[in-house]
Amino acid sequence: MTPSSAYGPALRAGPTSWRLRPRPALTALVLLAAAVLLTGLGMRLGDIPMSLAEVARAVVGDGPDHLVVMELRLPRALTGVLVGAALALAGAITQAVARNPLASPDILGVTPGASVCVVAAIVATSSAAGGAGGTLASVGIPLLALLGGGVGALAVYALAWRGGLDGYRLVLVGIGVSVVFTNVKYWLLTVGDVNDSGRAMVWITGSLNGRGWEHVVPVAVALAVLVPATLVGTRSLGALRFGEETLTGLGVRPDLTRSLMILAAVLLAALATAAAGPITFVALAAPQIALRLAGAAQPPLVVSALTGAVLTGAADLVARTAFSPVELPVGVVTAVLGAPYLIYLLVRARRKARS
Amino acid sequence: MRLRAVDVKLGYGDRVIVDGLDLGIEAGTVTTIIGPNGCGKSTLLRALGRLLKPSGGEVLLDGKRIDRMPTKEVAKILGVLPQAPTAPEGLTVADLVARGRHPHQTWYRQWSSGDELAVNEALSMTGLLDLGERPLDELSGGQRQRAWISMALAQGTDLLLLDEPTTFLDLAHQIEVLELVRRLHGELGRTVVMVLHDLNLAARYTDHLVAMRSGKVVAAGPPAEVLTEDLLAEVFDLAARVIEDPVAGTPMVVPIGSLPATGERARRNGALLKD
Numbered sequence: 001m002t003p004s005s006a007y008g009p010a011l012r013a014g015p016t017s018w019r020l021r022p023r024p025a026l027t028a029l030v031l032l033a034a035a036v037l038l039t040g041l042g043m044r045l046g047d048i049p050m051s052l053a054e055v056a057r058a059v060v061g062d063g064p065d066h067l068v069v070m071e072l073r074l075p076r077a078l079t080g081v082l083v084g085a086a087l088a089l090a091g092a093i094t095q096a097v098a099r100n101p102l103a104s105p106d107i108l109g110v111t112p113g114a115s116v117c118v119v120a121a122i123v124a125t126s127s128a129a130g131g132a133g134g135t136l137a138s139v140g141i142p143l144l145a146l147l148g149g150g151v152g153a154l155a156v157y158a159l160a161w162r163g164g165l166d167g168y169r170l171v172l173v174g175i176g177v178s179v180v181f182t183n184v185k186y187w188l189l190t191v192g193d194v195n196d197s198g199r200a201m202v203w204i205t206g207s208l209n210g211r212g213w214e215h216v217v218p219v220a221v222a223l224a225v226l227v228p229a230t231l232v233g234t235r236s237l238g239a240l241r242f243g244e245e246t247l248t249g250l251g252v253r254p255d256l257t258r259s260l261m262i263l264a265a266v267l268l269a270a271l272a273t274a275a276a277g278p279i280t281f282v283a284l285a286a287p288q289i290a291l292r293l294a295g296a297a298q299p300p301l302v303v304s305a306l307t308g309a310v311l312t313g314a315a316d317l318v319a320r321t322a323f324s325p326v327e328l329p330v331g332v333v334t335a336v337l338g339a340p341y342l343i344y345l346l347v348r349a350r351r352k353a354r355s
Numbered sequence: 356m357r358l359r360a361v362d363v364k365l366g367y368g369d370r371v372i373v374d375g376l377d378l379g380i381e382a383g384t385v386t387t388i389i390g391p392n393g394c395g396k397s398t399l400l401r402a403l404g405r406l407l408k409p410s411g412g413e414v415l416l417d418g419k420r421i422d423r424m425p426t427k428e429v430a431k432i433l434g435v436l437p438q439a440p441t442a443p444e445g446l447t448v449a450d451l452v453a454r455g456r457h458p459h460q461t462w463y464r465q466w467s468s469g470d471e472l473a474v475n476e477a478l479s480m481t482g483l484l485d486l487g488e489r490p491l492d493e494l495s496g497g498q499r500q501r502a503w504i505s506m507a508l509a510q511g512t513d514l515l516l517l518d519e520p521t522t523f524l525d526l527a528h529q530i531e532v533l534e535l536v537r538r539l540h541g542e543l544g545r546t547v548v549m550v551l552h553d554l555n556l557a558a559r560y561t562d563h564l565v566a567m568r569s570g571k572v573v574a575a576g577p578p579a580e581v582l583t584e585d586l587l588a589e590v591f592d593l594a595a596r597v598i599e600d601p602v603a604g605t606p607m608v609v610p611i612g613s614l615p616a617t618g619e620r621a622r623r624n625g626a627l628l629k630d
Contacts, residue, residue: 006447006448006449006487006488007449007453007466007471007474010466010468010471011466012466012467012468015463015464016463016464017464017465017466017467017468017470018465018466019465019466231462232462233462234462235457235460235462235465239454239457241442241443242440242441242442242443242454243437243440243441245401245406245435245437245440246437246440246441248404248405248406248426248435249404249406249430249434249435249436249437249507250430250454250455250457250458250510251425251426251427251428251429251430251431251457251458252426252457253426297443297444297445297446298443
């Protein structure tokens with residue numbers, strides 16, 4: 001008797017072998033199709049509304065619409081899905097390392113650090129040298145966000161490290177550092193010029209407005225490199241749910257795994273934040289939704305990334321059409337959708353603890 | 356000598372628990388470490404399994420320093436079952452046992468037919484084949500402990516370190532686990548080192564008994580030589596008769612009562628001498 005049903009089918013060819021998990025694989029395919037569809041739907045919107053067929057024709061043809069679609073609409077839509085994917089992947093990693101479904105890259109110091117840096121720059125430069133705003137916005141802000149995110153993450157990591165990296169300690173230190181950064185940000189907003197603060201607020205909320213290829217490329221490159229890299233480490237990441245001693249006994253190096261995975265999450269979150277500002281709740285909610293869609297015990301990385309892409313793509317569609325012609329920043333919609341979800345998670349966690 | 360601790364100093368932070376201890380584990384034996392609570396027996400086992408890094412001295416696996424070997428290579432030779440291990444919520448028995456194959460896998464070879472075979476064998480050896488799809492948290496204590504041992508078996512290591520594998524189990528389940536250990540040793544020739552509290556069971560299922568007190572090895576050898584009335588007084592502050600186990604013929608401890616702590620007894624003896 002072989003209990004092969006307990007393992008599911010295996011996929012073996014030459015020296016390679018995998019366990020085939022039909023449900024996550026199918027979920028991923030459906031989500032991929034949804035992400036492509038949402039990208040197309042996003043490209044319909046603009047000064048001249050188009051049908052999906054017109055969008056498709058404009059992409060392949062070289063009429064006057066081709067330029068509009070390829071230079072304005074495609075990069076914006078792509079920024080949305082790619083940023084969503086990057087944030088969700090960062091979130092899935094963070095939740096696995098922290099062993100906590102409420103963890104998100106915010107607690108890694110990335111988004112709070114990026115926000116402080118960008119707000120400081122906007123408040124400090126713009127009122128002094130009025131004309132510098134344009135250049136600052138297109139080149140400076142993403143770089144500053146990246147820098148701030150890196151510094152924030154480094155601060156959290158350094159404070160959390162104590163002869164090893166403990167997930168629980170990481171969460172606590174992260175929350176502490178976030179609060180400090182957030183308050184510095186608010187202080188900067190209050191001392192700054194009203195107009196500057198207003199511009200800074202738009203960035204803080206997270207927006208896809210006016211995003212071009214220069215925003216797409218860094219996130220796309222990060223995903224192209226880090227998705228395969230994190231997949232190589234996914235076995236060890238899954239093992240992290242066991243106790244520390246069991247891990248060591250199995251030949252896993254928990255601190256190394258955690259450090260490398262956190263590094264990947266920081267890069268993903270920082271580049272995503274640099275491209276679109278700190279879009280809230282995607283990193284928190286997408287992995288938890290993916291987990292339920294895939295019927296897995298831990299957020300699966302690829303399904304999480306695709307869920308993030310779909311979530312952000314859909315949120316942007318809502319943001320642009322719900323109160324048309326007024327366009328909301330995408331971060332407002334993800335927050336409005338995400339907050340009730342967060343409450344649901346908290347209520348559920350408390351119920352479970354009580355039962 | 357497969358596994359050796361040489362002059363090891365062990366502790367947590369500034370607290371030293373074991374200092375200058377030597378211990379060797381022969382291939383193909385079952386060794387049990389006994390001693391009172393806090394004597395450092397689990398600490399020693401953790402150091403032997405490279406879960407704790409000695410602050411002095413060294414642990415040698417097949418003559419090589421264990422902390423300088425790649426941990427994944429160590430995991431192919433040496434399996435460790437920690438005291439009260441924790442598993443993720445909802446994990447099935449088959450998934451737990453499959454995790455034991457971790458050191459043999461790489462990112463592109465995650466579930467070879469060899470893996471599947473080893474997991475099936477481990478499940479069948481522990482009598483858990485039918486429970487593969489059951490979540491671990493639904494099992495009884497004895498079944499759960501067998502599942503963890505099954506994971507260590509799937510790891511396919513020659514050496515197996517078990518830290519109090521019978522804790523929280525009723526007597527029948529304790530026997531069940533120890534009989535499994537005996538079969539691992541007898542049928543598969545595995546070398547087992549474990550920490551046990553029950554002295555009679557330790558005597559019955561062990562080739563080599565190591566008695567510890569206050570971080571020192573007080574006596575080591577076959578149970579019949581180690582488990583004496585004098586040793587019980589010295590190590591456990593316990594007054595006891597040691598008789599022959601009518602079933603196994605091994606020493607059996609029948610407690611009489613606790614003795615004052617060794618230090619106090621020594622002082623009293625001193626006082627008596629003066630009188």
